[in-house]
Amino acid sequence: MKVFISWSGEPSRSIASELHGWLRVVVQHVRPWMSDVEIESGTRWNDVIAANLESADFGLVCVTRSNQSAPWLMFESGALAKRLDVARLVPLCIDLEPAEVISPLQSFQSRKLDMDGMRRLIHELREMSDNPMPREPVDRLFEAMWPGLEEQVRLAATQHINAEGPRRSPDDMLAELVTRVRNLERDTETEKQSSGPSRRDLRMLDHAVMTLDDSVSRLSLLTNYIAEFAHSVNRLEQLRFSERELTTAQRVSVDRAETNQQREAEYEIGVGDLVSHPKFGKGEVIDIAGAGAGQRAQVNFESGQIMWLVLRHSRLAPLAPEIDLDSSDN
Template sequence: MRVFLSWSGELSEKIAQIYHNWIPSVLQAAKPYFSPKDIEKGKRWSSEIEKELHSSSICLIFLTKDNLDSNWIMFEAGAVSRSIGISHVCPILFDLEPTDVSGPLAQFQATKFDKEETKKLFLMMNSAIGEHRLNEEVANSVFEKWWPDLNATITDTVNQHKSKNGKKEDVRSDRDLIEEILLLTRNINSNKPTNHTANPLPYEYTAYKTVIKSIESIIDRIMLVDSDYGHLFDILGSLRTEIAETRSINDKNRRGIISDIKSIEDRLKIDRARANDLSLDDEVPF
């Protein structure tokens, strides 16, 4: 069973690394994927992430105060939920309360990092393994043996992070985010839900709005280069196609999203024309 570990930010990355080492110790049939470590040298990291997202059975999301609004985490949660269903997308809260979680992530069942909640998550993961799962007695014994190590390591890591007094985090860049969104939207139609009902997830409408909001934020924050424009137009085109085929979105909301997409496309055309010192009447290569 493959387990995708979703992180963003310094503390979240360290916690994901801890879980990456801990999970195989308690569930030998589980294979966790942690993006910085597991990508083979020479492979495009973003392509590997896309592949892992759609081949995982469970997604663990490591939420901290620093990454509650992370675009990375929202997209990764949305992508994997399309394949495995909402019930196996599991945000884990570190120094947070469930009420702190809002937006698209609020629909997932969050787990506070404490012994009781972590054990429930562990037993759910064990059950998802299927025929290779541990029996109940062994599972309880294994958790009791390994929980103190996990708790001590996580607690020490969180406390060390707090002691840095607000040091700025080295989060993944907006340009990297463009690359990942591009790959995910290109593969939406080829990765239909398989392990849950055929009805589309309510998550989709919120996810589309989040994508659009994130693209607008990226345009506001960074100086786009030529390749960025091409990727963004590709993303918007893929979104337009997917939205047209999504039954869970009513006609009014569909028209609103398509209008948002057109507004962004018009803005990108103007910005790209200015960047290339062209008239808006000139043909801009997309």
């Protein structure tokens, strides 16, 4: 059973790589696939990824707070979701709770990347085997292997935080700016009492304070615009994902209708028709029995054989009637 592991950015990539090797040991009937490990140098990576998405039986999406709206993660998740009649898709929550996953991934049952969540996931994979192992040996193997994976997940998350560095929120920056303005006013008042600054200095100070106040207002307004823009982008991604799903469903419906029409056309063979079979050669239909998918035809072949064939599986091809040229000349 092929398990496609989807990722985007760090620490999602590092954790997906650890899962790739760990799953091979704990659930031995699965074949994990991850692009960062499996794609060989010099190959067309997009063709390889598309082929493995098409053949996957199970999808794991390594989700973090920062990547759950990433376009590439959405593309791979959408491709896996199209195969839901034969495959399953599970968002694996790394640094967030399943309830915090946003659309469209929130439509699927998530699992937390902790001991309880991974134990449930392992047993779900075990039960999908044609010959599943007993629960107890799998539990013992899981408990022996889990501490190693837990430590690698912790290291990957820690390294990502250290490499990225702390991010300051707009509120923090606004608070610092206000503090600096107040300190500047306090220092000015102290200097005024001690040395008596000139009017020119006071005017310059007032202008600086007014400029800082205006900057604070503009930064606050810009923060609101950024939040609204991020919400709009997220909504647009959701609409695009829904549109792709609808288009795919319509295409599948049209393909099925065309296939049914072709099959119905293949069954339009009647008594007296000339037909050809790839093994038995040419012959004439002398009887028809049954209807629908079980409809049969009795054919008298030129070889002298008379056989009943099920039209759905027989590969009989109708032939055009032979024209008697002598009769037509007369």
